[in-house]
Amino acid sequence: MLKIKNLHASIEDKEILKGINLEINPGEVHAIMGPNGSGKSTLSSVIAGKEEFEQTEGEIIFENTEISEMDPEERAHKGIFLSFQYPVEIPGVSVTNFMKTAINAHRKANGLEDMPANEMLKKIREKSESLGIDRKFLSRSLNEGFSGGEKKRNEIFQMAMLEPKLSILDETDSGLDIDALKIVADGVNNLRSKDNAVLLITHYQRLLNYIVPDVVHVMVDGKIVKSGGKELALELEERGYEWVKAEKAV
Amino acid sequence: MELKEKLVSSFLAFEEEYTGANDDLHKIRNQAIKDFETMGFPSRKEEDYKYTSLKSVLKEDYSLFPRKENAIEYKDIKKYLIHEIDTYDLVFIDGIYSSHLSSTTHDKIDVCLMSSALNKDLYKPVIDNYFNKLAPKNGLNSLNTAFTKEGAFIHIHKNILADKPIQIINFSTGNESSILVQPRNLIVVDENSHCQIIERHQSLTEHPVLTNSVTEIFANKRAIVDYYKIQNDKLSASLIDNTYIEQKSESFCSVHTFSLGGKLTRNNLNFYQRGERIDSTMKGVTIIEGKQHVDHNTLVHHIEPNCESHQDYKGIFDEKSVGVFNGKVVVEKEAQKTNAYQSNNNVLLDDKATINSKPQLEIFADDVKCSHGCTIGQLDEEALFYLQSRGIPRKEASGLLMYAFANNVLESVKIPEIKKRINKLIALKLGVELGFNL
Numbered sequence: 001m002l003k004i005k006n007l008h009a010s011i012e013d014k015e016i017l018k019g020i021n022l023e024i025n026p027g028e029v030h031a032i033m034g035p036n037g038s039g040k041s042t043l044s045s046v047i048a049g050k051e052e053f054e055q056t057e058g059e060i061i062f063e064n065t066e067i068s069e070m071d072p073e074e075r076a077h078k079g080i081f082l083s084f085q086y087p088v089e090i091p092g093v094s095v096t097n098f099m100k101t102a103i104n105a106h107r108k109a110n111g112l113e114d115m116p117a118n119e120m121l122k123k124i125r126e127k128s129e130s131l132g133i134d135r136k137f138l139s140r141s142l143n144e145g146f147s148g149g150e151k152k153r154n155e156i157f158q159m160a161m162l163e164p165k166l167s168i169l170d171e172t173d174s175g176l177d178i179d180a181l182k183i184v185a186d187g188v189n190n191l192r193s194k195d196n197a198v199l200l201i202t203h204y205q206r207l208l209n210y211i212v213p214d215v216v217h218v219m220v221d222g223k224i225v226k227s228g229g230k231e232l233a234l235e236l237e238e239r240g241y242e243w244v245k246a247e248k249a250v
Numbered sequence: 251m252e253l254k255e256k257l258v259s260s261f262l263a264f265e266e267e268y269t270g271a272n273d274d275l276h277k278i279r280n281q282a283i284k285d286f287e288t289m290g291f292p293s294r295k296e297e298d299y300k301y302t303s304l305k306s307v308l309k310e311d312y313s314l315f316p317r318k319e320n321a322i323e324y325k326d327i328k329k330y331l332i333h334e335i336d337t338y339d340l341v342f343i344d345g346i347y348s349s350h351l352s353s354t355t356h357d358k359i360d361v362c363l364m365s366s367a368l369n370k371d372l373y374k375p376v377i378d379n380y381f382n383k384l385a386p387k388n389g390l391n392s393l394n395t396a397f398t399k400e401g402a403f404i405h406i407h408k409n410i411l412a413d414k415p416i417q418i419i420n421f422s423t424g425n426e427s428s429i430l431v432q433p434r435n436l437i438v439v440d441e442n443s444h445c446q447i448i449e450r451h452q453s454l455t456e457h458p459v460l461t462n463s464v465t466e467i468f469a470n471k472r473a474i475v476d477y478y479k480i481q482n483d484k485l486s487a488s489l490i491d492n493t494y495i496e497q498k499s500e501s502f503c504s505v506h507t508f509s510l511g512g513k514l515t516r517n518n519l520n521f522y523q524r525g526e527r528i529d530s531t532m533k534g535v536t537i538i539e540g541k542q543h544v545d546h547n548t549l550v551h552h553i554e555p556n557c558e559s560h561q562d563y564k565g566i567f568d569e570k571s572v573g574v575f576n577g578k579v580v581v582e583k584e585a586q587k588t589n590a591y592q593s594n595n596n597v598l599l600d601d602k603a604t605i606n607s608k609p610q611l612e613i614f615a616d617d618v619k620c621s622h623g624c625t626i627g628q629l630d631e632e633a634l635f636y637l638q639s640r641g642i643p644r645k646e647a648s649g650l651l652m653y654a655f656a657n658n659v660l661e662s663v664k665i666p667e668i669k670k671r672i673n674k675l676i677a678l679k680l681g682v683e684l685g686f687n688l
Contacts, residue, residue, distance in 0.1 A: 048635075048639050049639070050635050052635075071643075073638045073639075073641050073642060073643045073644065076638070077641050084636060087636065088632055088633045088636040090654050091654055092653065092654035092655075092656075098640075101646070102642055105641045105642045105646065106641045109641065162641070
């Protein structure tokens with residue numbers, strides 16, 4: 001589904017990603033772990049198409065198409081979804097209205113008519129209920145004054161609504177208490193299928209107790225330095241990142 | 251002949267034609283034309299007009315006295331009215347009252363015409379007390395006073411809540427040629443009373459129109475006045491709006507100004523707080539493009555203690571449009587415990603667009619809270635990326651963000667239909683297909 005080859009990216013001439021190789025197949029869950037500043041969030045932004053970063057080398061192939069030159073919205077239309085570490089507050093646009101705009105933008109890009117209002121409302125109701133989202137919440141301005149947990153839950157709600165092929169969850173676990181974490185993890189697990197894939201960017205192993213990955217990668221200084229099964233995450237939790245760095249140095 | 255000379259020389263004919271028995275008014279007008287002759291139109295040499303030149307709108311050969319009311323049918327103008335709700339309507343066409351398009355009342359409140367108020371004994375006490383008592387003496391106000399003939403006269407008597415909003419709509423047809431209109435409104439709201447007013451100036455012609463409007467508003471003790479100005483006129487129409495508000499203790503007045511179109515728009519908006527625990531609110535949204543020019547010149551005069559003022563103006567400027575915000579707050583020595591807040595936020599969408607933002611705080615009291623902030627920027631890239639990553643194309647995402655930026659000024663609008671209408675106008679203006687009903 002996603003093939004990243006020798007990906008280099010920089011911001012203001014500072015190279016952050018220094019040759020990433022990554023392949024994710026349908027049905028898989030991958031986790032990328034690594035210390036602060038290793039480039040994890042940059043990788044997720046670059047896959048989603050953030051223009052601030054310059055992709056200097058390499059390829060990003062999604063569903064057999066090279067997407068490096070595509071705008072973020074085109075990538076979204078192809079089925080890439082990024083759950084933000086810091087979702088942006090947009091006063092004046094309610095969650096519901098935002099969702100309708102996003103859904104219909106997707107449909108338009110795929111040559112479909114706007115979703116009928118009743119169908120939209122039904123979908124919104126179903127998805128929000130399954131995530132335990134209060135109805136009042138849907139008429140509030142997008143992310144404005146939301147708690148950390150509410151913001152993350154709202155990201156997963158958007159993901160549920162848009163039904164992406166590849167979901168990238170950037171530090172979705174940060175700032176969540178254990179109950180919120182469970183709800184978010186359940187939400188993600190419910191959306192898993194043999195046709196879609198998930199890329200988890202996380203600092204801690206905690207989330208991986210609830211969303212169990214097939215592959216764990218360790219990222220240090222802009223490169224993936226080690227990959228393994230889910231047990232690698234436990235080892236990292238126990239021993240920190242130093243030993244991976246040391247191992248790599250040898 | 252220059253416009254000024256033309257106006258001065260037309261004055262005698264105007265007086266002969268329109269003055270009835272009221273000697274006082276005759277005196278006021280004569281003094282006003284003298285003042286106008288001395289002061290003339292403001293020029294850019296004056297600090298208050300540094301960024302706004304009236305030259306381009308004063309060069310037209312305006313017709314001053316349209317002969318007759320032009321025939322307009324309700325269906326032609328319905329869209330300019332807030333017609334979804336029941337309102338009192340005062341409709342003027344080229345400065346002349348249109349009875350068949352209006353609905354007035356004298357039941358507990360007076361919603362009627364300046365021309366009758368000026369000439370009938372019944373209203374003389376109110377006119378003597380309030381007319382021309384607030385507008386500061388300057389060229390434009392004096393010009394309006396000299397030619398005062400028609401406009402809205404609204405008097406809400408003590409302890410009355412006006413049962414529905416009042417719309418004051420001035421249409422210009424300029425069938426003959428370009429036209430100068432000078433509405434004069436007087437609004438007196440007595441103790442414990444409440445009214446909501448919607449004002450609009452709308453040109454129906456491609457000929458140039460210049461409106462020099464003066465509105466005096468008096469809010470007595472505990473009165474509540476909410477005023478909404480919808481400025482979404484043609485590119486051939488210019489407006490100089492002069493609005494002056496005097497507030498007594500515990501009154502609450504708000505003015506919302508939506509400037510979405512017109513060649514040149516200048517809003518002079520002054521609040522005078524004569525009492526304690528007064529709240530004055532002024533909010534504005536300006537969204538313009540092309541070569542349009544919108545200037546907000548505000549003054550809040552805090553004269554007595556324990557009062558508040560809130561100013562929040564947002565502007566979005568595209569192409570070669572020019573915005574001006576000059577917000578003056580004066581806090582007198584006696585006005586302790588004043589809380590004055592001012593904010594002016596702007597987005598420039600084009601390198602050639604301009605905003606001149608100038609806060610002016612003159613504070614003579616020592617125990618006050620006064621804040622002001624001004625921002626000029628572009629759209630937030632992070633927010634754009636967020637929306638794009640949800641599949642919303644960049645152009646639409648920009649529209650949505652601008653919409654959101656401007657929209658929060660609407661929160662304090664108390665009439666839902668106005669909120670809806672303005673929301674729609676803003677969305678349309680920004681080319682946002684919101685894909686939902688607001």
